[in-house]
Amino acid sequence: MIWHYRCPDCGEALQVEWEDHKNEMTCPKCNADHYPSTPSEDHGAYFSGDKWPRELEEAVISLRGTVCSVPGCFHEYSKLLHRKPYVDGGRTSVENLVPLCTEHAISKGSVDYEEWLKTLEPTAGVDTEPDFEFTITKKTDRAQEAAQPPLPPGPVFTSSGFVQHLAGKGYVPDEHPPGLQLIAAAPFLPGPMRKLVFHYDWRLEHEGSCQVFLTAWPHNNTPDLSKGKAGIGNLKAAALHKGKAGEQGAGKLELPLPPAGDEIWTAAVFLDSEGGRPCFTDFLLAGTD
Numbered sequence: 210m211i212w213h214y215r216c217p218d219c220g221e222a223l224q225v226e227w228e229d230h231k232n233e234m235t236c237p238k239c240n241a242d243h244y245p246s247t248p249s250e251d252h253g254a255y256f257s258g259d260k261w262p263r264e265l266e267e268a269v270i271s272l273r274g275t276v277c278s279v280p281g282c283f284h285e286y287s288k289l290l291h292r293k294p295y296v297d298g299g300r301t302s303v304e305n306l307v308p309l310c311t312e313h314a315i316s317k318g319s320v321d322y323e324e325w326l327k328t329l330e331p332t333a334g335v336d337t338e339p340d341f342e343f344t345i346t347k348k349t350d351r352a353q354e355a356a357q358p359p360l361p362p363g364p365v366f367t368s369s370g371f372v373q374h375l376a377g378k379g380y381v382p383d384e385h386p387p388g389l390q391l392i393a394a395a396p397f398l399p400g401p402m403r404k405l406v407f408h409y410d411w412r413l414e415h416e417g418s419c420q421v422f423l424t425a426w427p428h429n430n431t432p433d434l435s436k437g438k439a440g441i442g443n444l445k446a447a448a449l450h451k452g453k454a455g456e457q458g459a460g461k462l463e464l465p466l467p468p469a470g471d472e473i474w475t476a477a478v479f480l481d482s483e484g485g486r487p488c489f490t491d492f493l494l495a496g497t498d
């Protein structure tokens with residue numbers, strides 16, 4: 210497989226056999242020695258062809274999370290698909306691959322992702338029951354640490370150093386039914402991460418209230434979510450919002466993380482509707498130092 214990247218010093222378009230990408234290279238243009246960018250360092254770097262190695266998949270998942278990208282769908286992703294189809298010139302890169310569940314992957318096929326999204330009925334193929342199994346039973350060898358991927362505009366982080374984007378969506382259009390709903394979940398390596406931060410814009414469709422929970426757990430210490438919010442455990446941050454129909458606002462939750470070893474954790478956000486039929490109009494889940 211040929212890996213196409215840019216020289217970190219002069220920006221010249223370069224390529225390397227993927228099996229050699231960990232070796233030091235010399236740029237033929239600027240003569241600087243460098244190590245080729247990895248998928249998590251350069252989201253625009255790409256492979257020739259429409260196949261990819263595990264490192265590319267891990268970079269996509271550490272950026273976008275393990276939940277299907279279709280708004281309102283909370284199924285575990287089953288495969289990555291090209292946003293812009295490969296046959297139409299779409300590249301096999303982090304920025305052009307998107308995680309989809311089995312059902313949505315079959316439905317999308319080789320159509321352009323954005324075009325296909327417009328054809329979806331708001332609730333077509335969407336199961337509002339979150340599938341909690343995915344983050345825990347799945348064997349992920351090691352989520353690659355993304356090297357400060359660009360954050361979407363909006364929330365401002367006060368951290369001057371490390372920020373890792375874990376999950377986010379511009380809009381979750383579905384009004385959530387009563388009870389605990391999974392909004393986002395993403396695997397991460399605690400590493401330099403000292404806390405999780407969740408920024409969100411909320412709105413109530415009915416008079417009532419809702420609670421937002423930010424939580425995290427080591428991958429072999431799954432919470433018992435069959436008990437609803439009582440099963441979440443002690444490591445959590447929560448916020449309560451209430452008001453009239455149409456009430457809206459912005460919220461932020463921070464969850465300090467305990468010192469952790471070298472194992473994968475799961476970060477998750479839940480929304481508990483208590484009559485307010487809440488929705489998130491924007492959110493971002495990230496880890497910082």
Ligand SMILES: [Zn+2]
Binds near residue numbers: 219236237239241
């Ligand atoms: Zn160069």
Ligand SMILES: [Zn+2]
Binds near residue numbers: 277278279309310313
């Ligand atoms: Zn889906």
